[in-house]
Amino acid sequence: MASRLRSVKDQEQSAERGVVSPPDPLEPATAASVRGLSRTFGYRTVLDRLDLDIAPGEFIALIGRSGSGKSTLLRALAGLDREVTGQLSVTGPVSVAFQEPRLVPWKKVLANVALGLRATDPEASARTALDEVGLAERASAWPATLSGGEAQRASLARALVREPRLLLLDEPFSALDALTRITMHRLVLSLWTRHRPAVLLVTHDVDEAIALADRVLVLGEGQITHSSPITVPRPRDRDHPDLVALRLRLLTQLGVPAGETD
Amino acid sequence: MPETAETGLVTRTQAGLAAAALSSDAADGSGPAARSPARRRRGRRWYRLISPVAVVGLWQAASSTGILPASKLVSPASIAHTAYTLVVTNSPTYGTLQESLLVSFERWAVGFSIGIVVAVLLAVVTGLSRVGETVADPILQALRSIPLLGLIPLFIVWFGIGELPKVLFVMLSALFPMYLNTFAGIRGVDSKLGELGHVLGLRRGEMIRHIVLPGALPQALTGLQLSVISSLLALVVGEQINATSGLGFMITQAQQFLDNSVIMVALIVYAILGLFLNGAVRLLERKALAWRRDFGQ
Numbered sequence: 001m002a003s004r005l006r007s008v009k010d011q012e013q014s015a016e017r018g019v020v021s022p023p024d025p026l027e028p029a030t031a032a033s034v035r036g037l038s039r040t041f042g043y044r045t046v047l048d049r050l051d052l053d054i055a056p057g058e059f060i061a062l063i064g065r066s067g068s069g070k071s072t073l074l075r076a077l078a079g080l081d082r083e084v085t086g087q088l089s090v091t092g093p094v095s096v097a098f099q100e101p102r103l104v105p106w107k108k109v110l111a112n113v114a115l116g117l118r119a120t121d122p123e124a125s126a127r128t129a130l131d132e133v134g135l136a137e138r139a140s141a142w143p144a145t146l147s148g149g150e151a152q153r154a155s156l157a158r159a160l161v162r163e164p165r166l167l168l169l170d171e172p173f174s175a176l177d178a179l180t181r182i183t184m185h186r187l188v189l190s191l192w193t194r195h196r197p198a199v200l201l202v203t204h205d206v207d208e209a210i211a212l213a214d215r216v217l218v219l220g221e222g223q224i225t226h227s228s229p230i231t232v233p234r235p236r237d238r239d240h241p242d243l244v245a246l247r248l249r250l251l252t253q254l255g256v257p258a259g260e261t262d
Numbered sequence: 263m264p265e266t267a268e269t270g271l272v273t274r275t276q277a278g279l280a281a282a283a284l285s286s287d288a289a290d291g292s293g294p295a296a297r298s299p300a301r302r303r304r305g306r307r308w309y310r311l312i313s314p315v316a317v318v319g320l321w322q323a324a325s326s327t328g329i330l331p332a333s334k335l336v337s338p339a340s341i342a343h344t345a346y347t348l349v350v351t352n353s354p355t356y357g358t359l360q361e362s363l364l365v366s367f368e369r370w371a372v373g374f375s376i377g378i379v380v381a382v383l384l385a386v387v388t389g390l391s392r393v394g395e396t397v398a399d400p401i402l403q404a405l406r407s408i409p410l411l412g413l414i415p416l417f418i419v420w421f422g423i424g425e426l427p428k429v430l431f432v433m434l435s436a437l438f439p440m441y442l443n444t445f446a447g448i449r450g451v452d453s454k455l456g457e458l459g460h461v462l463g464l465r466r467g468e469m470i471r472h473i474v475l476p477g478a479l480p481q482a483l484t485g486l487q488l489s490v491i492s493s494l495l496a497l498v499v500g501e502q503i504n505a506t507s508g509l510g511f512m513i514t515q516a517q518q519f520l521d522n523s524v525i526m527v528a529l530i531v532y533a534i535l536g537l538f539l540n541g542a543v544r545l546l547e548r549k550a551l552a553w554r555r556d557f558g559q
Contacts, residue, residue: 080457096461106476106553116462142553
């Protein structure tokens with residue numbers, strides 16, 4: 001069992017992250033569970049005793065105003081923040097796709113995807129993953145020669161090839177143009193449908209959250225202040241009455257009064 | 263995924279358009295063959311030879327007409343003749359030029375290699391561990407502020423006048439630029455890539471091999487270039503101390519016999535050696551940093 005229970009105060013950082021576990025009959029009820037998570041930067045409390053459960057295979061979108069601590073929460077789940085306090089348990093391998101694709105510039109695309117991969121044949125797995133994101137023919141390209149969309153696809157392939165139980169997406173589409181973003185949304189949904197990791201998508205884009213997620217969470221005052229499940233089947237029509245109502249509700253939650261929206 | 267294929271197509275078409283625009287530009291611009299800017303630049307390179315050749319020509323003219331006395335500066339023709347003589351005859355005073363070059367190159371190569379290896383090892387230790395930095399870096403910083411050329415008298419006292427002080431001198435002068443730049447390169451590696459390595463579960467050794475060292479490479483290569491320059495300087499100065507062989511020996515001998523043309527030949531050989539080594543480092547840089555070339559295009 002690759003369950004990782006971190007009482008973060010003791011600095012118990014497990015070096016054995018990314019252990020691939022076979023489907024467990026005694027599968028735990030959550031892909032990640034957070035209890036009383038707090039984080040302060042100086043005098044500013046960004047996360048304030050936050051609780052969160054992510055079910056296996058669940059697609060969650062986390063929205064919030066800028067500075068609300070969305071990325072802080074994501075970084076804590078990724079094990080990148082050693083100064084959070086509280087309880088944090090993550091089951092199985094975790095992968096992250098960052099806002100900037102963070103491809104290692106001196107490694108070709110294939111090597112980037114295979115980097116640190118503990119598979120019997122990392123290169124073959126990486127090739128399969130690149131194929132899945134439609135980037136097979138760029139395998140031997142330098143990252144600097146990729147377009148923004150291609151780089152994000154490479155980053156997604158690198159995250160997915162580790163067969164994560166929890167996939168953390170930190171505003172990965174925010175720097176892309178509108179058309180590429182739509183393509184990426186469809187790609188993420190198809191990958192998610194095929195591999196079924198739990199997904200935590202951090203975004204500031206309400207429409208993106210509504211288009212993709214099973215559940216939209218709003219982060220404010222250091223806690224989850226709002227949670228809306230979405231049952232409308234995908235692909236979703238922007239103008240579905242339920243979604244229109246939800247969009248208004250979420251915008252109100254974010255402090256944008258109705259009428260100011262487009 | 264049809265969308266994917268579509269975006270790919272758009273990108274390619276745009277690239278095609280850009281290329282078309284470029285080539286039509288070139289066709290309008292000059293010549294029957296539409297050459298890329300890079301090729302045109304390479305083709306024009308020989309123009310750069312005009313001014314140096316002209317200077318040598320003027321120099322020769324000044325020498326031939328007696329404006330420039332041979333006792334001050336010998337003519338290019340007589341330098342060439344001296345070089346030829348030094349190559350083909352093994353004189354008791356000078357030996358042969360190629361033999362001297364080999365001796366000097368060996369001194370440089372041994373000192374330089376040791377210096378570079380030591381510098382990289384030190385930089386890895388101080389760059390990767392706080393303890394290493396605290397222990398070693400202050401010493402290295404203090405040592406590098408000592409003017410190396412001023413150490414020559416002490417070196418003679420400590421190590422005599424054989425090969426050892428000369429090689430050590432070259433080694434030390436190669437060490438510091440390389441150490442400082444490699445250290446700075448390691449410390450300057452993007453911390454976001456460190457985070458990435460952590461997320462990807464890289465072990466410490468993997469992190470160093472895949473992230474830290476390649477990330478430090480551009481600056482380390484800058485250090486290598488500086489090391490080549492300073493170690494050659496150290497070679498020229500160091501090997502004139504009581505040398506019994508090498509280019510430095512040739513120079514000190516020529517000084518005694520007031521044979522300026524031999525001194526000139528030795529200096530020119532040093533210069534060629536420097537150019538050659540610099541070119542080698544540049545070539546290495548171009549190979550090792552291939553991933554960067556695309557940024558500049």
